[in-house]
Amino acid sequence: MNNKLQQCMILIDQANNADPNKTMVGDELISNEVLYSQRMLLTLNAFDLTASDPLILACYAQHVCRWVLARRDFPAGLEGYLTWRKELAKSHAKILGDIMVQGGYSDDIVSRAQHIIQKRKLKSDADSQTLEDVSCLVFLNYYFETFATKHSEQRVVDIVQKTWAKMSEKGHQAALELTLLPHLQALVSKALS
Numbered sequence: 001m002n003n004k005l006q007q008c009m010i011l012i013d014q015a016n017n018a019d020p021n022k023t024m025v026g027d028e029l030i031s032n033e034v035l036y037s038q039r040m041l042l043t044l045n046a047f048d049l050t051a052s053d054p055l056i057l058a059c060y061a062q063h064v065c066r067w068v069l070a071r072r073d074f075p076a077g078l079e080g081y082l083t084w085r086k087e088l089a090k091s092h093a094k095i096l097g098d099i100m101v102q103g104g105y106s107d108d109i110v111s112r113a114q115h116i117i118q119k120r121k122l123k124s125d126a127d128s129q130t131l132e133d134v135s136c137l138v139f140l141n142y143y144f145e146t147f148a149t150k151h152s153e154q155r156v157v158d159i160v161q162k163t164w165a166k167m168s169e170k171g172h173q174a175a176l177e178l179t180l181l182p183h184l185q186a187l188v189s190k191a192l193s
Contacts, residue, residue, distance in 0.1 A: 005053050008103040012037060012061050015095060019067050036063045039142050044134045047174055053105070054113035055127045059134055061096040061117060089118045122166065133171030136163050140188075141178050148184060160191035 019031035040059045044051055051059070069091055074084040093114040100110045116127045123129060139147075140163070148156045167175065180188065 002053070004103050004105060005056060008057055008099050008105070009037075009041075009060055011099045011102060012057075012064055012096075015065055015099070016063075018065070021067060033063050033066055036138070037061070039138050040134060043137050043141070044130070047134055047137065047170075048130055051130070052112075052127070054109055054116055055130060057096060057100060057113050058116035058127070058131050061092060061099070061113075062131065062135055064092050064095045064099075066092075093117050123168075129168050129171075133167050133174070136167050136171060137174055137178070139163065140175055140180070144184055145181060148187060153187065153190075156187050157191045160188055164192065 013034055016033035016037060017031050019033045021032040022029045023032055023035055024030075025035065037060045040062050041056070044056065044059045048055075066088060069084065069088055071081070071084050074080040074087075096117055097110050097114050100113060105113075112127075115121075115125070116131055119128045119132055121128055122132055147159070151159075164172065164175075175188075
């Protein structure tokens with residue numbers, strides 16, 4: 001890992017350490033978004049060993065300072081949700097760009113990372129698609145169980161179907177190789193049938 005990349009990851013961690021939401025991992029209390037970044041990087045490394053710095057940083061910063069724009073601060077319903085997601089993407093791109101400039105990256109590399117983190121040209125841009133695949137794999141591997149306990153079976157099946165539709169064939173293969181709990185695997189099977 002080169003120095004610029006490492007420095008930017010440290011700065012992302014510093015920003016995410018302000019997350020008031022924490023999770024106990026072993027005997028350490030860790031900020032949720034720091035943990036999310038670590039899971040994104042681990043998953044990316046297993047999924048694509050050739051990832052560029054912009055892709056690595058877009059994955060690592062996927063939820064940078066996410067708690068600042070809370071869902072509850074936007075209107076209820078689909079339109080409010082979509083507005084929230086759009087504002088999050090812009091916020092993440094801005095924070096990542098500022099961090100990368102501070103880390104010494106050129107404007108074109110910063111711009112590329114901002115393009116990826118906003119998932120622009122999904123399906124036609126390989127890096128944006130990889131970010132989508134990795135974020136879907138992280139959801140299924142680490143957050144699916146908690147999500148499934150909070151929602152009806154039909155809602156969970158619907159979300160899995162929507163998630164699946166956003167993924168590439170390579171992402172599908174990686175998802176099918178995940179070791180899920182039997183009841184979660186059953187939900188995935190139902191969604192895909």
